[in-house]
Amino acid sequence: MSLYLRQVRAIVWKDLLLELRTRERLVAMGAFAVLAGILFDYTLDTTRVQPEDVAAGLIWMTIVFGGLLGIGRTFHLEGQDAALQGVLMSPAPKDAVFFGKTLANFVLLYAVAVLVLGVFTFLFGLEPGGSVWMLLAALALGALGFVALGTLFAAVSSGTRMGETLLPILVFPLLLPMVIWGGVATGRLLDGRPVAEVAASLRLLGAFALVALATGAVLFRFVVED
Amino acid sequence: MTPATQIGRPIPATVTVLEARGLVREYGAVVAVDGVDLTLAEGEFLTLFGPNGAGKSSLLGMLAGALRPTRGSVAVRGAPLDFGDVAWRARIGMVSHRGFLYAHLTAEENLRFYGELFGLGDLDERVPERLERVGLAARARAQVHELSHGMRQRLSLARALLHDPDLVLLDEPFTGLDPSAAAVLHRVLRELRDGRRTVVMVTHNLSEGLALATRVAIQVGGRLAWEGAAGGERDGFERLYHDVVEGRYARGEPTPGRDAAGRGALEARA
Amino acid sequence: MSVTDLRRAGTALTALGLLGLAMVYGLSFFWVSTESSQGIVQRIFYVHVPAAWTAFLGFAIAALASGMYLWLRDERFDRTALCAAEGGMVFATIMITTGPLWGRIAWGTYWTREPRLTLTLLMWFIFLGYFLVRRSSDSPERGKRYAAVTAIVGATLIPFIHVSVLWFRSLHPQPVVMRTDGGPALPGDMLALLLTSVAVFTMIFAGLFMLRYALEGLRHQVDMRGRAAAA
Numbered sequence: 001m002s003l004y005l006r007q008v009r010a011i012v013w014k015d016l017l018l019e020l021r022t023r024e025r026l027v028a029m030g031a032f033a034v035l036a037g038i039l040f041d042y043t044l045d046t047t048r049v050q051p052e053d054v055a056a057g058l059i060w061m062t063i064v065f066g067g068l069l070g071i072g073r074t075f076h077l078e079g080q081d082a083a084l085q086g087v088l089m090s091p092a093p094k095d096a097v098f099f100g101k102t103l104a105n106f107v108l109l110y111a112v113a114v115l116v117l118g119v120f121t122f123l124f125g126l127e128p129g130g131s132v133w134m135l136l137a138a139l140a141l142g143a144l145g146f147v148a149l150g151t152l153f154a155a156v157s158s159g160t161r162m163g164e165t166l167l168p169i170l171v172f173p174l175l176l177p178m179v180i181w182g183g184v185a186t187g188r189l190l191d192g193r194p195v196a197e198v199a200a201s202l203r204l205l206g207a208f209a210l211v212a213l214a215t216g217a218v219l220f221r222f223v224v225e226d
Numbered sequence: 227m228t229p230a231t232q233i234g235r236p237i238p239a240t241v242t243v244l245e246a247r248g249l250v251r252e253y254g255a256v257v258a259v260d261g262v263d264l265t266l267a268e269g270e271f272l273t274l275f276g277p278n279g280a281g282k283s284s285l286l287g288m289l290a291g292a293l294r295p296t297r298g299s300v301a302v303r304g305a306p307l308d309f310g311d312v313a314w315r316a317r318i319g320m321v322s323h324r325g326f327l328y329a330h331l332t333a334e335e336n337l338r339f340y341g342e343l344f345g346l347g348d349l350d351e352r353v354p355e356r357l358e359r360v361g362l363a364a365r366a367r368a369q370v371h372e373l374s375h376g377m378r379q380r381l382s383l384a385r386a387l388l389h390d391p392d393l394v395l396l397d398e399p400f401t402g403l404d405p406s407a408a409a410v411l412h413r414v415l416r417e418l419r420d421g422r423r424t425v426v427m428v429t430h431n432l433s434e435g436l437a438l439a440t441r442v443a444i445q446v447g448g449r450l451a452w453e454g455a456a457g458g459e460r461d462g463f464e465r466l467y468h469d470v471v472e473g474r475y476a477r478g479e480p481t482p483g484r485d486a487a488g489r490g491a492l493e494a495r496a
Numbered sequence: 497m498s499v500t501d502l503r504r505a506g507t508a509l510t511a512l513g514l515l516g517l518a519m520v521y522g523l524s525f526f527w528v529s530t531e532s533s534q535g536i537v538q539r540i541f542y543v544h545v546p547a548a549w550t551a552f553l554g555f556a557i558a559a560l561a562s563g564m565y566l567w568l569r570d571e572r573f574d575r576t577a578l579c580a581a582e583g584g585m586v587f588a589t590i591m592i593t594t595g596p597l598w599g600r601i602a603w604g605t606y607w608t609r610e611p612r613l614t615l616t617l618l619m620w621f622i623f624l625g626y627f628l629v630r631r632s633s634d635s636p637e638r639g640k641r642y643a644a645v646t647a648i649v650g651a652t653l654i655p656f657i658h659v660s661v662l663w664f665r666s667l668h669p670q671p672v673v674m675r676t677d678g679g680p681a682l683p684g685d686m687l688a689l690l691l692t693s694v695a696v697f698t699m700i701f702a703g704l705f706m707l708r709y710a711l712e713g714l715r716h717q718v719d720m721r722g723r724a725a726a727a
């Protein structure tokens with residue numbers, strides 16, 4: 001395995017191991033997913049609105065809010081004891097560090113996204129049926145772009161006095177494409193429409209994720225240098 | 227201890243390991259390091275003294291490649307530190323009072339993690355051996371937050387030396403250490419020196435600093451106010467230190483603390 | 497160009513621009529022909545569209561200068577980015593306030609998910625992020641770097657935002673309300689006034705930019721003097 005991949009893998013593993021041991025982000029995000037679903041369920045006036053009609057949008061917004069909750073803390077553990085400094089002083093290239101942290105965040109976020117899907121399916125009585133795999137693919141592609149931007153700006157916000165409260169302002173404008181394409185694809189899939197109708201949105205989600213990852217990889221070094 | 231101009235073996239003029247030219251570091255309006263030139267040959271052990279706020283940590287940070295100099299350059303074994311290219315980072319190890327450790331990973335896991343980052347091949351042998359050397363073999367499976375401060379410092383030392391760096395930089399490593407941890411540190415540093423590794427150490431601990439060093443420098447106000455070969459009595463040096471820090475030396479006033487061996491051995495930097 | 501020269505040039509340009517603006521106002525009220533479907537309210541077009549143009553100009557300059565700053569580390573690029581961003585934000589504010597007003601008066605609704613309006617609104621927030629990150633960073637150096645990164649990420653992803661909104665609208669046929677391009681072919685006098693207005697707005701932007709840049713230059717000089725005095 002090349003050194004680069006080895007370094008990325010080491011960072012992913014380290015982050016996931018730390019998450020398993022401290023469980024701080026997992027629990028917060030998971031609880032948020034379930035509780036948000038419950039609250040949303042009660043905000044809907046079912047005499048005027050069919051839950052299935054608004055489910056797609058609510059699923060994505062819940063993922064966004066819950067995701068930001070966890071992603072905001074990406075560099076929290078790194079700050080204690082200046083651990084990140086040690087990593088930055090190692091031969092690992094800065095983009096490798098970025099990919100490692102982003103991938104670890106992806107694993108975390110995707111788990112939560114699937115949970116959100118499950119929660120809303122349960123509460124809103126959705127019937128994904130055969131299109132479950134495409135739904136999971138849509139979630140994955142959207143989540144990828146999301147964590148790329150979130151990780152980059154989490155690094156930025158951790159160097160400011162406003163900290164995590166800055167994240168929504170920085171990230172939300174850039175997430176519009178994700179919620180549009182992701183929301184439409186999810187809505188159609190939940191409606192039982194054929195896969196061909198969501199191919200375009202999935203491709204666009206993929207392109208978005210790619211550009212977000214590339215931009216993050218290039219710019220991360222300017223954020224963490226000193 | 228007898229007054230002497232040089233300690234131990236003479237230092238041959240061999241490979242230059244570290245060369246710093248005109249290093250300046252500014253934090254906005256504050257100038258922490260104000261034009262420092264430094265050359266270290268292989269096997270030299272430089273102890274850097276100085277009052278708080280003199281910019282020692284910033285200087286060390288630039289030598290380690292952790293801080294980008296505002297002006298000036300650093301070269302390790304002839305290769306300039308280029309922040310874009312990371313190969314040189316494998317040659318430098320840094321120990322600081324900040325541990326660079328993950329509190330919820332075990333001692334072993336911390337070392338393994340850094341081993342992977344440095345691309346070391348023999349981790350299965352290397353990690354246990356290094357833990358043994360710093361006396362932490364029994365606590366390999368303990369998470370860092372369960373370790374005492376002294377043990378954490380020892381682990382931090384093992385981490386910094388894991389990849390056998392050419393240049394070792396230490397930022398106040400003796401601070402807050404209990405006697406046993408300090409003894410381990412002293413032993414490891416002595417081994418480094420005897421193994422001809424190049425070391426720069428910042429410390430307030432006069433005894434340790436003088437005992438280990440081959441060269442000594444005093445940084446005041448961002449500049450190296452005094453530099454010379456290690457030697458002399460500790461008390462003599464202490465008087466000299468105070469003279470330099472309070473500016474008496476630089477101003478050419480008579481300094482009772484001047485080394486009895488004579489001015490020839492001393493190099494003044496105004 | 498020294499600070500004083502810049503200030504003089506900036507003042508001159510701004511003054512000229514404001515005179516031009518008065519002229520544009522006059523022309524738009526009394527000279528240009530009225531658009532058939534919307535009536536006189538359409539004339540807000542001659543402020544709304546140039547404001548959008550200038551906002552995007554400011555943003556583009558800020559993003560480019562930010563890129564140069566990260567690459568070459570020259571403070572002047574960062575200063576350029578800051579001044580362009582401030583100007584851009586002012587004009588973006590004008591655009592996003594005139595837009596919904598126009599919509600409300602002409603067609604009864606404030607918000608129609610019009611692509612350019614959405615884009616400018618989001619760009620306004622990216623600008624906001626730029627300034628917040630600059631101001632609340634632990635150190636000024638970091639603030640400049642973080643802000644530059646924010647501007648560049650924003651610029652890179654703006655095309656995606658635009659494409660996605662257009663895509664969204666193509667799915668949900670919206671009433672064709674705001675023809676900000678004025679329709680299939682702008683009649684000659686409207687086109688002429690629009691272009692004049694764009695030129696005037698750009699002039700004002702340039703003048704304000706110069707003034708602001710000069711001010712930052714002064715601030716830098718004061719900093720340097722303070723530092724020299726302390727040393």
